[in-house]
Amino acid sequence: MADDYAAEFKNLCLALNMDEQTKMDALKKYERSLEFKLEGKPIYWFACALYDCCFSRSLVTLGGESQRGNYISVTQLLKTIELTFEDFIQKYLYLWQVTANNTEDFRKHVDNLRRKWVVTSQIYNKYKQIFTSMVRDPELNFKAKRSKKIKREITSVELFKFIWTFYCNVKSAFPNSIDEVLSSTQLLLAVVDFCFGEVMLTDPSLLSENGRNAFKSTQSTSIVDRLCQEFIKMDSTETKRIRDYHLKPLIKQYFIQSILKAGLENDKGIFEGSVFDTNVKSVTNEYDTHILKLGEYDNRLFLEGTVKDVRTPGDRTPSKQSTVPRTPSELSNKAKKNLFKVESTSLALVPPPTPYSNRKYLPAEEEKLLRTPISEQADIMNRLNNLILSYGNRPNPELEKILNRFEPQVKTNLITLEKSLSEKFVRSYCNGEPRAEDFARLRLDHGVRLFYRLFECIIKSEATRCGNIALKNVICNVDFISATFAMSLEIVLNSYGTSDRKFPWILGALNLHAFFVSKVIETIIMHDTGLSRTIIKHLNSIEETMLESMVWGKDSPLYDQLSECNPPRPPKYEQVKPTNKGMNTPNPHRMQRVDRKRGLTPLTSNASPFEHLDKQHCTAPPTSGISGIRVLPNLPSHLPEPSVPREGGAQTPVSALVSTITNMGVMSPPPRPPVKKSLQMFFRKVYNLASLRINNLCERLRFGEDTMQKIWTVFEYTLTHHVHLFYQRHMDQIMMSACYLIVKADNLNHVTFKQIIECYREQPQVNDKVYIYRSVLLRTESLPSTLQCACPQNKSGSEHGDVIKFYNSVFIPHVSSFVKETSLGTLNLSAPLSPMPTLFSQKFSPRRIEGYNISVSPRRASSVPPYVFGESPTKQMDIINSEVRNNSSGGGSSAVFFKDNPQWSSKTVKSSAKILRYDS
Numbered sequence: 001m002a003d004d005y006a007a008e009f010k011n012l013c014l015a016l017n018m019d020e021q022t023k024m025d026a027l028k029k030y031e032r033s034l035e036f037k038l039e040g041k042p043i044y045w046f047a048c049a050l051y052d053c054c055f056s057r058s059l060v061t062l063g064g065e066s067q068r069g070n071y072i073s074v075t076q077l078l079k080t081i082e083l084t085f086e087d088f089i090q091k092y093l094y095l096w097q098v099t100a101n102n103t104e105d106f107r108k109h110v111d112n113l114r115r116k117w118v119v120t121s122q123i124y125n126k127y128k129q130i131f132t133s134m135v136r137d138p139e140l141n142f143k144a145k146r147s148k149k150i151k152r153e154i155t156s157v158e159l160f161k162f163i164w165t166f167y168c169n170v171k172s173a174f175p176n177s178i179d180e181v182l183s184s185t186q187l188l189l190a191v192v193d194f195c196f197g198e199v200m201l202t203d204p205s206l207l208s209e210n211g212r213n214a215f216k217s218t219q220s221t222s223i224v225d226r227l228c229q230e231f232i233k234m235d236s237t238e239t240k241r242i243r244d245y246h247l248k249p250l251i252k253q254y255f256i257q258s259i260l261k262a263g264l265e266n267d268k269g270i271f272e273g274s275v276f277d278t279n280v281k282s283v284t285n286e287y288d289t290h291i292l293k294l295g296e297y298d299n300r301l302f303l304e305g306t307v308k309d310v311r312t313p314g315d316r317t318p319s320k321q322s323t324v325p326r327t328p329s330e331l332s333n334k335a336k337k338n339l340f341k342v343e344s345t346s347l348a349l350v351p352p353p354t355p356y357s358n359r360k361y362l363p364a365e366e367e368k369l370l371r372t373p374i375s376e377q378a379d380i381m382n383r384l385n386n387l388i389l390s391y392g393n394r395p396n397p398e399l400e401k402i403l404n405r406f407e408p409q410v411k412t413n414l415i416t417l418e419k420s421l422s423e424k425f426v427r428s429y430c431n432g433e434p435r436a437e438d439f440a441r442l443r444l445d446h447g448v449r450l451f452y453r454l455f456e457c458i459i460k461s462e463a464t465r466c467g468n469i470a471l472k473n474v475i476c477n478v479d480f481i482s483a484t485f486a487m488s489l490e491i492v493l494n495s496y497g498t499s500d501r502k503f504p505w506i507l508g509a510l511n512l513h514a515f516f517v518s519k520v521i522e523t524i525i526m527h528d529t530g531l532s533r534t535i536i537k538h539l540n541s542i543e544e545t546m547l548e549s550m551v552w553g554k555d556s557p558l559y560d561q562l563s564e565c566n567p568p569r570p571p572k573y574e575q576v577k578p579t580n581k582g583m584n585t586p587n588p589h590r591m592q593r594v595d596r597k598r599g600l601t602p603l604t605s606n607a608s609p610f611e612h613l614d615k616q617h618c619t620a621p622p623t624s625g626i627s628g629i630r631v632l633p634n635l636p637s638h639l640p641e642p643s644v645p646r647e648g649g650a651q652t653p654v655s656a657l658v659s660t661i662t663n664m665g666v667m668s669p670p671p672r673p674p675v676k677k678s679l680q681m682f683f684r685k686v687y688n689l690a691s692l693r694i695n696n697l698c699e700r701l702r703f704g705e706d707t708m709q710k711i712w713t714v715f716e717y718t719l720t721h722h723v724h725l726f727y728q729r730h731m732d733q734i735m736m737s738a739c740y741l742i743v744k745a746d747n748l749n750h751v752t753f754k755q756i757i758e759c760y761r762e763q764p765q766v767n768d769k770v771y772i773y774r775s776v777l778l779r780t781e782s783l784p785s786t787l788q789c790a791c792p793q794n795k796s797g798s799e800h801g802d803v804i805k806f807y808n809s810v811f812i813p814h815v816s817s818f819v820k821e822t823s824l825g826t827l828n829l830s831a832p833l834s835p836m837p838t839l840f841s842q843k844f845s846p847r848r849i850e851g852y853n854i855s856v857s858p859r860r861a862s863s864v865p866p867y868v869f870g871e872s873p874t875k876q877m878d879i880i881n882s883e884v885r886n887n888s889s890g891g892g893s894s895a896v897f898f899k900d901n902p903q904w905s906s907k908t909v910k911s912s913a914k915i916l917r918y919d920s
Contacts, residue, residue, distance in 0.1 A: 005042050012043065015080045016072050018050070022057060026050040036099045040092065047081050047088070048096035055106055073291050074113075075298040085297055089114050094768075107771065115498055116179070117297065122373050123184050124164070124302045130192055130231055131160055134211035154271055159199070159206060161303055162280055167191045168299040169287040173250055175294075177436040181377045181497025182234075183242070189227045190243035194251065197221040198269040232378045235385075238442070245438055259286055353764030355540040356692040357685075361525045363533050377497045383532050384495045388449040399456040402463055406472050417478065421485050421510055422448065428509035429501070443492050451488035457527040458484070483517040486510050487524055487539065491531075494538050503542050504550065514550035515557050518543055519682065544765055547689050548731040551682075558682075559784040562723070565675050570720050573687045573837060576680040686731070690715060691837045693763060694735060700759035701751060707742055713834045714738040714815065722814045724787040728777050733803055736760055736773065737811040745819065753804055776806040 009030075013023045026049040030042075038045050054072050078088055094114070097107050135156050167188055171178055178187050199206050200215055207215075214223045224243060228236040254260040259282045261275045270279050291298050354362070390396075394415070395403060403411040422444055429440035462474055474480060490506045493499065507514060521543040525536055551558050562568055675683075694715065698708040715738045718725055725734060736756055743751050757773050760766065779799040801809075 005046075008043050009046050012046070012050070012080060016050075016077065018072065022050070022053045025053045025056075029053065033096070033099050038099070043081050044083055044088075044092050045096065047077055047083070048092050051077060051093065052096065052106065055109060073294075073298070074296065075291065075301065085117065085301060089117065095770075097771075099774075112500055113297070119179075119181055119184060119498065120299050121302070122181065123188055124299075126185060126231065126372065126374055127164060127167070127188055127192070130189075130227065131163070133230075134192075134196060134207060134214070135159065136206060136208045136211075154203065154206065154273070154276060156206065158276075158280075159195075159271070162276075162283070163192065163195045164303060165280075165287060165300060166195065166283050169283050169290070170247065170250060172287065172290040174246065174435055176431055176433045176500070177246075177439045178242075180493075180499040181374060182232075182381055183238075183439065183496060185232055185374050185378075186228075186239040186242050187247070189224060189231070189239050190247045193222055193224045193227060193243065194247065195271075196223065198271050201269040202271040232374060234378045234382060241438075241442070246435065259283060352537060352541060353767060354537055355544050355764055356696065357544055357689050358522060358525060358536075358540045361522075361540075362536055365533065377495075380532060380534055381495045384446065384450070384492065384535075387530050388446065388453055391449040391453045393445065393448045393452075395452055396456055399452065399459060402459055402471075403475070405468055406475070410472065410475060413476065414481065417481055418448065418451065418485060421482060424510050425489060425506075443489070443496070446492040446495075447485070447489035450491060451485050454484055454488055454524055454528055455481070458523060461527050479516045480520060482510065482512055483520040484524065486512055486517055487521060487542075490542065491535055491539070494535065503545070513555075513557055514546035514553075515682075518546040518551060518685070519678070522685075541765070543685075544689060547686055548765065549729070552726040552731070553728055554782075556784075559787060561676070561679055565679065570683055570723055571675045571680065572720055573684075573716060573834065575675060576684045576687065577837065578684065686719075687716075688837050690731060690735065693732065693765075694739075695836075696763060697735070697739060697756070697759055700762065701739075701756065703748075707746060707748070709833045709836065710742045710745070711735075711738050712836045714741055714818065716834045717818050718811075718815060721818075724783065725811065725814060727783065727787060728780060730772050730776075732760065732765075732772055733776050733806060734811070736803055737807045738815075740807060741812070741815065741819075753807070757803070773803040775800045776803050778806060778810055 009023075009027065012018075026046065029049040029052060030046050033045065033049070050072075051074060074085070074088075078085055083092075089110075093110055097110050137156055170191055171184065171187060174187075178184055196207065196211065197215075200212075200221065204212055214226045215221070218226065224239055225236045228234050228239050251260065255262070260270055260279055261282075262269055262272070270276070287300075290296075395411070400411075403414070425444055425447070426437065426440045429443070430436040459471070459475060462471055466474075486506050489510075490503055493501055493506065494503075501509075504514065506512075507517065521539050525531065525539055531539075550556075562570065565571075691712065694708060694711055698711065703711075715735060718734055718738065736753075739756050740753050742748075743756070760773070766772065777798060778801050781798055
């Protein structure tokens with residue numbers, strides 16, 4: 001290390017009073033990161049190393065509690081090196097967590113830090129909007145000097161600063177409770193309502209005419225109803241609940257502790273001139289203590305007027321063109337716009353990108369209104385409230401009617417399981433913080449009501465498809481109930497806005513595994529048509545996350561179920577692809593390949609989502625010798641135990657029934673199929689998702705159908721013959737490796753691995769998750785027993801590297817047996833190409849071609865036979881021309897034009913050329 005850099009690092013540590021051990025650890029981390037190309041000042045990267053080491057340290061406080069960090073706030077660190085928080089998060093710390101190969105905890109910490117900053121910026125913008133609307137002369141000149149008189153008038157700037165500091169201080173008292181967009185906004189409205197009420201007691205002239213009229217119209221000291229209706233368009237019930245049960249007790253405690261004082265002269269409140277400066281100093285000191293204790297950033301940075309607009313995850317501006325180089329004339333208008341896109345200057349919570357899968361379930365986009373992100377979130381919550389308005393915390397009469405078909409124990413077990421899961425949720429939500437219980441119970445109330453709605457929609461649909469025995473097994477399925485309950489709570493948490501409890505937090509809270517939960521998401525979306533577009537996108541994204549990585553993780557039940565297959569490995573796509581059973585016979589003229597950007601058609605159409613249960617229980621059950629217990633015939637020879645937590649959160653298979661159903665008489669089972677129906681549906685989803693992404697990646701790389709087919713074949717071979725390569729890895733890592741293998745096999749030398757990664761980064765699931773291709777598992781120290789024979793273990797521990805290193809050291813040695821050398825020196829696949837998922841879509845509206853004023857719709861059935869040049873007889877053309885002339889009066893938008901036909905005027909041509917249909 002250069003001496004000048006060493007001196008700079010030393011001065012930084014002295015300025016922060018850093019301990020020697022943390023300093024040495026930071027120097028070692030910085031030196032290890034020098035193998036990467038780090039752009040920017042070395043002191044900035046050393047600050048990242050220092051912050052990383054501070055996060056990993058823990059100190060014991062005087063009270064005996066263990067506190068993470070060493071009391072160095074990020075604000076103090078950045079002020080010392082003169083770096084803005086935005087640049088630290090966006091340009092340095094986000095890349096540092098990749099280059100330094102940090103732990104998952106640190107990665108989550110950085111993401112939460114950035115998320116909190118973005119949420120706070122939205123709250124601050126909303127606060128400015130409220131303040132300028134309700135205060136007289138709201139000129140926020142933060143550099144103006146304040147008066148030093150003992151009795152003086154409070155300026156609007158001082159009032160603005162105090163209310164914001166007071167809000168930040170109050171919010172810090174609820175670190176695990178009020179961290180979502182909506183709850184944070186509701187707390188802000190409660191604080192503003194309290195402070196403006198105090199202003200009315202002290203100096204009403206500080207408020208504008210609009211502010212004073214708001215108090216006069218309510219004839220009270222509270223305007224919370226007006227604030228909620230005007231600024232977030234929501235009912236004020238939850239805001240009043242926060243004010244009455246959380247804010248008021250905290251304010252009372254502040255008065256007892258003398259953090260706040262009221263004016264002695266006629267009891268004029270906290271803004272009376274003789275006590276205002278004291279209150280400002282006390283509230284500021286209290287917040288300073290919180291910042292120093294937790295080492296978080298200081299929300300008062302917004303008051304300094306130097307905060308730039310930060311960008312959110314997913315709002316990327318590509319620094320390089322992410323497709324194979326094209327000429328400017330070949331670029332679409334959207335692509336040209338992205339190439340010259342300037343970083344947005346408006347700070348906003350950018351909506352998540354739309355996943356590729358299940359787009360068929362998305363309702364049409366509504367007309368976009370000019371609303372703030374907070375108003376958008378309030379609208380989502382209002383829709384959820386309307387959705388569960390007629391549901392309670394018990395089964396509705398319609399669901400009760402279905403449950404009453406069976407013995408009372410079925411209903412009792414359902415309610416008991418729901419109560420047990422509810423208590424798990426409350427304990428995990430509170431996490432030892434008593435103040436969080438009220439917030440947990442409120443979200444739980446929404447979640448339980450939504451659960452009974454979703455459960456009722458699914459069961460009512462199943463009741464029309466199957467008999468009572470199969471229906472009972474669905475109702476009694478513990479994993480199905482638990483997964484539906486978990487997704488109900490996830491929808492509620494997402495409706496409140498982003499928080500620390502984003503997915504997959506709910507799985508850990510309820511001790512569920514993604515392998516089981518992934519099976520119910522499409523079922524929920526398919527049966528409940530009242531869900532909003534935003535919620536459906538979120539559920540689709542969750543399903544993709546589970547299929548791409550979580551189901552391949554450690555302790556996944558998938559590996560146990562694979563060991564029961566014959567042979568014990570994943571099936572090929574041909575073994576799991578849907579058949580036409582239960583479907584209407586498709587018209588051959590309408591059988592078109594689905595545009596993979598639009599999504600998939602239903603996997604089994606009219607078939608039941610629980611078909612694997614229905615076929616096993618289709619006869620009337622005899623009665624066993626035990627009262628109230630009915631025999632379920634044709635069950636597998638081995639009855640799984642009820643779902644109980646196992647190590648790592650794994651569970652027993654999805655066919656487990658409620659624990660009270662015991663001592664059943666079981667008939668001889670039929671021969672076991674090679675792959676269970678539940679596994680067939682699971683791998684069908686995996687293959688469909690992979691085909692969507694491979695198709696999109698090949699489109700961006702401008703590959704032909706033959707090349708795409710080869711990539712698909714390599715991917716399928718890897719999954720079916722080397723499933724251990726998926727263990728604790730991401731599905732897309734295998735996809736990119738298969739893509740580059742075919743690039744080398746076909747001598748596509750103009751495409752590099754870097755270009756593959758750049759094109760891959762534009763897919764919606766990436767969303768700035770650079771660790772997918774920067775941190776890939778190379779070796780692991782533990783493997784499931786079913787995979788140990790397939791891959792050697794590394795006793796020295798796990799090792800990670802980038803996707804290129806994974807390709808060279810792991811992927812190629814295992815897949816090399818699938819390719820062979822030819823006399824021409826090129827690589828060819830040693831097996832025939834595997835078919836990709838070919839799904840048949842229903843008729844959909846015309847699709848616009850990006851960059852051109854052309855729309856394409858699917859070919860429709862026609863009574864007129866097609867004309868083939870050189871083969872069809874001449875009279876067939878006469879029939880076609882006659883058909884066109886007969887339809888011309890209808891003003892159709894699709895026609896064949898002949899320049900020698902006088903009845904086609906320019907006006908007709910103009911009105912008829914709106915949409916071109918290409919039939920193939």
